[in-house]
Amino acid sequence: MSAPYYQDDSVTLYHGDCMEVLGELTSGRAESAAHVVVTSPPYNMGLTPGGNGRGMYRPGANNKGGRFREGYGDGDHDDAMPQPEYDAWQREVLGLLWELIPDDGAIFYNHRVRVEHGRARLPLGMDFGPAVLRQIITWDRGTGIGVTGRHFCAVAEWIMLLARPEFKLRDHSASGMGDVWRLGMERDRSHPASFPASLPARALDASAARSALDPFAGSGTTLVAAKALGIPSIGIEKSERYCEMAAKRLAQDALDFGGVA
Template identity: 70%
Template sequence: MTTAPYYADDLVTLYHGKAEEVMGEWVNGLANPDFGQIIVTSPPYNMGLTPGGNGRGMYRPGGNNKGGRFRDGYANHDDAMPQDEYDAWQRDCLGLMWELIPSDGAIYYNHKQRVEHGIVRIPLGLQFGLPLRQIITWDRGTGIGVNRRHYAGVAEWVFLFAKPDFKLRDHSASGAGDVWRLGMAREDYGHPAPFPVGLPAKAIDTSGARSVLDPFAGTGTTLVAAKEAGVRGIGIEKSEHYCEMAARRLAQDVLPLGVAA
């Protein structure tokens, strides 16, 4: 491998780089492909542009407007790609993830629908290029994007892509159901759209995973869940700023924003 770890301890390792480039290195030269029995990840949603009025295209919102927190994207990713390029990029990333997981592996891919000019946009048009086993609903418990043209979104989806030998831990794990009422992340650690630790923790627990990979690691939430569960965790993150936040968080040397030491 040419990419050296940014952070590592006895259980988790974080790499600084683009997801597709680091995973490409692993796919092309990895001796042991079990970097993650499961993958739990939430990529950028391409929310940097907001629909304009009267069907007049997409624009970058003001800081106080709907979607304003995504105006500057995620650190050094502007999150405003042409939609066809974004979809192609994500399909490529999913393809690499699929190659990395073993025959009993699975991908938990968190994404959401979006209403644009009165028409719903479904993630990747549901054309993922992988066998979709199930759609899990993450109930966040609160709505965003209040608008008289549609109901506020209170849920996101976790698309489960599974290899033939993938099984849940046991029957009680199946009983957890396909609606996960997890609420929102309590702390954001400087990230505009974190998911709660409970999401990767539930995937790890119910699958009985021996290892987990997150190629869009952000501030390290999946790695925190892996560490708490005592399983091997691997993360990739493009932003050095988020890598630093994740490293400090994993080393238990950081407080949530706004909390005094």
């Protein structure tokens, strides 16, 4: 097994390609490795708004992508894969996760709808490989993306709940949270595309998660939320810069993740 980049009593963070590390975890078949997965992969925004491989978020000095101009850091991922390759990659990752979680496990998969050349592009064409979609949760970000005269400004993203047959929520009060989560946005811009820690905290708490995993750990938001809730977790991150950022967050004595509500 690969050596952890960071480890404490409740968190293990690996620096590496998620496909390779997930393969090692799956072959080891550690039962406690991943009861609930909460993750937000790169969205392939380098091709938005689409066409000719030169989207508005593709890294480069002259684009409009702002915080995406340098990709995801360290040159590891420019977020501009050919769309069929990106979709196949994500289905493969989901397949490994699906194999890893137990029969009562689930994957909370955060992605978004995009409008390209007047047509909606749904996440992975709504084909998640072997993973079974049980529900779509709407994350109300509270602020818009892409004001244009051609369509309504996007103020929400989706969290696809991909659930194994025996997965259940903690109780009826967890179900009562509803399928629209008004959580706002993460205000820390040290990572170009992080979600608020209240998002994984809510998913883990509502699921009574025994353990958590994030294969695209970024700056460690899922791991921070899991640690604050007393849930053991595993993270995988390809960028060493973000591994270092996550390690510093996790090493703090006081963890403020904004609560579960």
